Amino acid sequence: MSTRMKNNAIGWSFIIVAVFMICAFYFYPMVQALILSFKSGTGTNLQFVGLDNYKRLFSDATFLAAVKNTFIYLIVQVPIMIILGLFISVLLNDRTLKLKGVFRTLIFLPCVTSLVAYSVIFKYLFAADGLVNTILVKFHLVPQAINWLTDPFWAKITIIIAITWRWTGYNMIFYLSALQNVDNSIYEAAKIDGANGFQQFFKITIPMLKPIILFTSITSTIGTLQIFDEIMNITKGGPGNATASISQYIYNLSFKYTPDFGYAATVSYVIVFFIVILAILQFKVAGDRND
Template identity: 45%
Template sequence: MEKVVNAKINYQVKTKKTRLTPKNVPYFFIGPAFLLILIFTVYPVISSFILSFQEVRGVEKSFVGISNYTRLFQDPIFYKSLLNTFQILIVQVPIMLFLSLLIAVGLHSSMLKGKAFFRISYFMPAITALVAASIVFMILLDENFGLVNYFLSFLGVDSIPWLTTPFWAKVSVILVMTWRWTGYNMVIFLAGLQNIPSDLYEAASIDGAGKVKQFFMITIPQLKPVFIFTVVMSTIGSLQLFDEPFILTGGGPNNATMTITVYLYETAFKFFDFGYASAIAYVLVIITAIISFIQMKLVGDE
């Protein structure tokens, strides 16, 4: 009888422990997400890497070694797309971040009324459908009937071929990118400004520092982590630039706005050269990683 009671008690204790501290329950929660990551992220990454060493003809694949990569570095269009991407990056990112900082400082001012309205207004382009926005800009920048040239005509400026000449096509892409992402980065700078202790400004005012000196001696140094984040993320975004040039100009005219990702897309889905497109994708990943690493090292490990 005593053995039966002890066995029953042991069973109840084990059952109770199993219910209270189930070691396998977390795996049931993360299992579906982990499976989706494997299917839609890990598998495509590995598959595209293998594909970069292959040549695809119809449904047949053949191993070609590093010929796709050697071909890439002999491709003038790839160099052209790389140059276009860096030209847009070097011009657009500093302008955008400068405007974002100025707007954030203005919206952070205690003298401004209706802050919520202005914050929403500046952030709205970031959540606007890019296709719709690009169509609107195509209408606005039309050489013959666009509103931009219409208003410029009142200033005595001749009609500008915004989307049909190489220089102005790049300018148009930069304008659309700046319009879309300035408000997004403004919110990040604004969050950084709100985290700066007000005691620093009060102490600087007591010591006789003016607003300009406070801006350069307190605001800018305190925003260093925010600058690092916005510069790195904006650089990565510019290297992956696709939507604006593809919708506005299709990479033209004369490949003037052909970015790396637009060239990758056309190689894969226009010419169906998936092996070569995969090689382009992995070279882009390497370039992005190198530039991000250099930026992080230049501004310091902290």
């Protein structure tokens, strides 16, 4: 056996198990789900129906409501989370700030809390007689208690607040890591040239963080399109379908309503479609190569 073949054999011996596991637990289920999306029926009694499931999407009021709600979360929450994470990371990167480690830990801590636990806590905090309404009414910030969980508008706001609270620290860590790799002499040179704080932020910090901002934008988009736990545990998609997401609708189709796994797989591939399209758009807008 030649040296090249030996090296190839050694290399494959290291990765063959990982390749097999990825194919078995990722790609095979994806292909099976795609095949399943062309079938329909109750339970496991499925029949091939071609593109009927995909045609059904356009006349499914519940699905269209779930798509609308999901994109509201995406459009409102993702920019807020990215901007807030970027702002906090710049503040925590200040060398003169004391107790930076404590602040970083506190802001990142929500990311490692249980999804179910924090969702339940938010449900109690924003209840009609919860702590949030108690504080707002006590300090006369609102004339009466807000129906956070039963009003369609305020229920969406509650979900957005919950997601932002949990995931802002996640993006902050990426920005902070990138900022710490920026040579401080760049900022010192900018100060000598007369650049103020805002000019340094927009002319130095933002361009230097461009790849990280693109990365967090894509991961935040994917996470928001797949949002499930918060909605399931805080509002259960209510009132009505005012806060329902695509992922929750998939769950309902599979386990809550009469099981229709074929149609559920079809809705699942809608998420895949949206993720691919939005990722491509973000690469085009932000640029997928260094300028």
